[in-house]
Amino acid sequence: MDCIFCKIVNGEIPSAKVYEDDTVVAFNDLSPQAPVHVLIIPKEHIASCDEVNEENCAVVGHIFAVAAKIAKEKGLSNGYRIVNNCGDEGGQTVKHLHFHLMGGRQFTWPAG
Numbered sequence: 001m002d003c004i005f006c007k008i009v010n011g012e013i014p015s016a017k018v019y020e021d022d023t024v025v026a027f028n029d030l031s032p033q034a035p036v037h038v039l040i041i042p043k044e045h046i047a048s049c050d051e052v053n054e055e056n057c058a059v060v061g062h063i064f065a066v067a068a069k070i071a072k073e074k075g076l077s078n079g080y081r082i083v084n085n086c087g088d089e090g091g092q093t094v095k096h097l098h099f100h101l102m103g104g105r106q107f108t109w110p111a112g
């Protein structure tokens with residue numbers, strides 16, 4: 001499958017990994033939009049949030065636990081943002097489920 005995040009999971013494309021276990025990988029975004037900008041992804045190819053179901057949803061909870069752990073390690077005690085872009089109108093460009101963990105600056109709301 002021609003998926004860049006699957007290629008990051010299996011090592012075909014290099015990445016700056018900040019966390020890895022049996023089910024997820026976290027790595028620095030290539031084009032950071034904040035001082036801390038980490039992508040957290042399931043190793044399993046799930047195309048988007050829209051493909052999350054009762055059978056595969058456990059990894060999403062695990063991703064949030066990993067996000068909190070990374071946020072603590074990165075010293076984001078003043079807060080941070082976790083973002084998922086889903087589908088074309090949601091701004092998703094890579095069709096492998098991923099959560100952006102961003103911090104180290106003030107964010108505004110609503111996002112554009």
Ligand code: 5GP
Nearest residue numbers: 004015027028029030031085091092093094
């Ligand atoms: P999306 O727009 O789909 O929510 O987010 C995709 C993110 O993946 C973007 O922030 C983009 O900078 C990042 N990205 C795209 N290709 C690569 C890559 O090959 N390596 C890394 N580390 N990040 C990537």
Ligand code: ZN
Nearest residue numbers: 003006045096
């Ligand atoms: Zn994939």
